[in-house]
Amino acid sequence: MTPTTSEEPASLEIDIEHRVGGFDLAAKVATGPGITALFGRSGSGKTTLVNLIAGLIRPQRGRIALGGRVLFDHTAGIDLPPHRRQVGYVFQDGRLFPHLSVRHNLLYGRWFTPAGRRYASFAAIVDLLGLGPLLDRRPLHLSGGEKQRVAIGRALLASPRIVLMDEPLAALDGARKAEILPYIERLRDELALPIIYVSHAIDEVARLADWLVLMNDGRVAASGQVGEVLSRLDLRPLTGRYEAGAVIETRVGETDTAYELTTLSFAGGELRVPRLALAPGSLVRVRIRARDVAIALARPQGISIQNMVAARIIELSAEQGPIIEIALDAGGTRLLARVTRLSADLLRLAPGVPVWALIKSVALDRHMLSQAPGIHASPDIEL
Amino acid sequence: MPILTQLEMEALGLSLKVGLWSTLVSLPLAIAVAVALGRSSFPGKSLIDTLVYLPLVLPPVVTGYFLLVLFGRRGPLGAALEQWFGLVFAFRWTGAALASAVMGFPLMVRAIRLSVEAIDPGLEQAAATLGAGRAAVFATVTLPLMLPGILAGTLLGFARSLGEFGATITFVSNIPGETRTLPIAIYGLTQVPGGDAAVLRLVLLSVAVSVGALFASELLARRIAKGAVA
Numbered sequence: 001m002t003p004t005t006s007e008e009p010a011s012l013e014i015d016i017e018h019r020v021g022g023f024d025l026a027a028k029v030a031t032g033p034g035i036t037a038l039f040g041r042s043g044s045g046k047t048t049l050v051n052l053i054a055g056l057i058r059p060q061r062g063r064i065a066l067g068g069r070v071l072f073d074h075t076a077g078i079d080l081p082p083h084r085r086q087v088g089y090v091f092q093d094g095r096l097f098p099h100l101s102v103r104h105n106l107l108y109g110r111w112f113t114p115a116g117r118r119y120a121s122f123a124a125i126v127d128l129l130g131l132g133p134l135l136d137r138r139p140l141h142l143s144g145g146e147k148q149r150v151a152i153g154r155a156l157l158a159s160p161r162i163v164l165m166d167e168p169l170a171a172l173d174g175a176r177k178a179e180i181l182p183y184i185e186r187l188r189d190e191l192a193l194p195i196i197y198v199s200h201a202i203d204e205v206a207r208l209a210d211w212l213v214l215m216n217d218g219r220v221a222a223s224g225q226v227g228e229v230l231s232r233l234d235l236r237p238l239t240g241r242y243e244a245g246a247v248i249e250t251r252v253g254e255t256d257t258a259y260e261l262t263t264l265s266f267a268g269g270e271l272r273v274p275r276l277a278l279a280p281g282s283l284v285r286v287r288i289r290a291r292d293v294a295i296a297l298a299r300p301q302g303i304s305i306q307n308m309v310a311a312r313i314i315e316l317s318a319e320q321g322p323i324i325e326i327a328l329d330a331g332g333t334r335l336l337a338r339v340t341r342l343s344a345d346l347l348r349l350a351p352g353v354p355v356w357a358l359i360k361s362v363a364l365d366r367h368m369l370s371q372a373p374g375i376h377a378s379p380d381i382e383l
Numbered sequence: 384m385p386i387l388t389q390l391e392m393e394a395l396g397l398s399l400k401v402g403l404w405s406t407l408v409s410l411p412l413a414i415a416v417a418v419a420l421g422r423s424s425f426p427g428k429s430l431i432d433t434l435v436y437l438p439l440v441l442p443p444v445v446t447g448y449f450l451l452v453l454f455g456r457r458g459p460l461g462a463a464l465e466q467w468f469g470l471v472f473a474f475r476w477t478g479a480a481l482a483s484a485v486m487g488f489p490l491m492v493r494a495i496r497l498s499v500e501a502i503d504p505g506l507e508q509a510a511a512t513l514g515a516g517r518a519a520v521f522a523t524v525t526l527p528l529m530l531p532g533i534l535a536g537t538l539l540g541f542a543r544s545l546g547e548f549g550a551t552i553t554f555v556s557n558i559p560g561e562t563r564t565l566p567i568a569i570y571g572l573t574q575v576p577g578g579d580a581a582v583l584r585l586v587l588l589s590v591a592v593s594v595g596a597l598f599a600s601e602l603l604a605r606r607i608a609k610g611a612v613a
Contacts, residue, residue, distance in 0.1 A: 082511040095509040099527045112514030158513045
């Protein structure tokens with residue numbers, strides 16, 4: 001199920017300036033298929049940016065184009081109204097129509113989509129999101145997680161050329177989040193649609209996104225592949241220190257049935273994690289938090305940690321506090337480690353020094369694992 | 384022997400006719416005004432706001448007098464309407480309907496406006512992102528969600544019309560078979576010696592009609608709540 005082939009693959013280009021009251025937003029972003037996370041603190045302009053794309057707010061200057069189609073162009077005087085933008089918007093609060101059943105909520109966008117432009121099939125979307133048992137219910141009688149699944153289905157059934165998700169999980173508790181995440185992963189993997197995913201939860205971003213646009217104070221602070229941006233030391237004030245870590249793509253290897261451990265291999269080495277019910281060869285994304293990585297100068301003996309990766313120090317964060325972060329290069333894969341400044345000085349850690357990164361297996365719980373997305377063409381994201 | 388006398392039948396029929404016409408004709412305008420006042424801001428909004436609610440605070444006799452001046456056969460509006468549309472209000476049942484409509488209008492607008500303001504504009508935005516243009520958003524989202532308010536406003540307007548007295552008697556007087564609605568008939572009989580029994584019968588009839596209207600709207604509201612309409 002993909003958008004109609006007669007149109008070129010949708011890519012989104014934004015270059016806008018928008019000023020409301022004291023808030024000043026200026027962003028230049030270009031992205032393609034796959035999930036692009038808009039990440040940043042509340043008030044950094046994420047939702048405003050998404051509303052500008054949907055046409056719910058009009059920017060003062062700039063241009064927004066989707067797949068070669070201009071949605072907004074200040075100089076050319078183009079400003080398509082929201083209903084002609086073909087943008088699927090999943091709101092934080094769901095916004096299901098309370099007077100319509102789930103079925104009619106889902107079909108709402110279809111009424112307004114010309115038959116020739118429809119690519120989303122009702123049966124397929126209902127199946128993809130597990131909505132079958134809910135069809136005849138009213139939104140009032142749905143749980144928070146069910147509501148968001150219906151909201152996602154409703155947006156997709158309008159056959160949009162891009163999907164905007166504004167913190168779709170923010171209103172849900174942990175269990176409900178875990179219920180929806182796999183569905184969003186399926187969307188990412190089964191639809192060749194660009195998805196803009198607004199979030200301030202780093203674990204969601206690390207799990208779902210291919211690309212990351214880091215927003216700060218109305219500006220794009222950084223953008224690029226998720227793993228690259230999240231492991232940059234200079235961005236930790238924005239990405240969050242406690243949750244700082246690296247995201248790496250690994251391939252499932254053999255499983256030791258006696259000890260119930262699965263081997264994951266990546267460019268820099270191997271990791272052993274509690275058994276995964278995945279076929280050998282499948283791609284798995286692993287998030288390794290800096291606080292779960294220790295450093296040794298030589299390969300330690302007699303230690304319970306099994307995951308040891310040879311690496312080289314790239315840089316140390318320059319901080320005065322008791323704790324510092326160290327960026328490591330393990331065969332081309334970037335890892336982050338968190339140690340005390342005292343340890344760093346005692347071990348004489350400096351850029352270029354070869355070390356061993358010690359990673360506790362237990363840190364790689366299922367929560368940190370997800371199906372890696374298919375390989376997408378690199379989007380061109382500029383600062 | 385029939386249950387109702389000729390006079391009672393006539394007054395009841397006239398009251399219902401005046402009530403239905405005044406409510407149905409003013410309803411679309413009340414919806415438009417309620418949406419405009421509840422949703423948009425435009426120059427002169429507070430003036431319109433005041434004008435709409437004016438009949439609620441003016442003595443009904445004063446409202447009736449204004450109607451007489453404006454819509455009388457020689458009034459500026461009355462003369463024009465008669466000339467172009469052949470529509471005459473003065474001393475006709477249509478005038479009673481107009482007086483009822485004007486008196487009930489603030490109540491209708493108020494009830495409908497409350498329901499408009501209670502609608503989350505986010506739902507209309509969601510509809511727009513799903514491809515619905517402004518008219519479609521109004522027809523498929525705004526209007527259905529206003530339905531309870533529209534129903535309440537209609538009932539209030541109709542009930543107000545059944546009880547309308549002051550503006551009506553000032554504007555179109557008490558003409559049997561033309562403008563003598565239930566309240567006016569009751570008032571007329573209280574002025575006649577020995578009319579007590581007839582008055583009591585009309586009062587009971589009036590109560591029955593009002594309770595019936597309330598009951599019918601209750602039933603309808605329940606059906607809407609159950610979603611039978613959507």
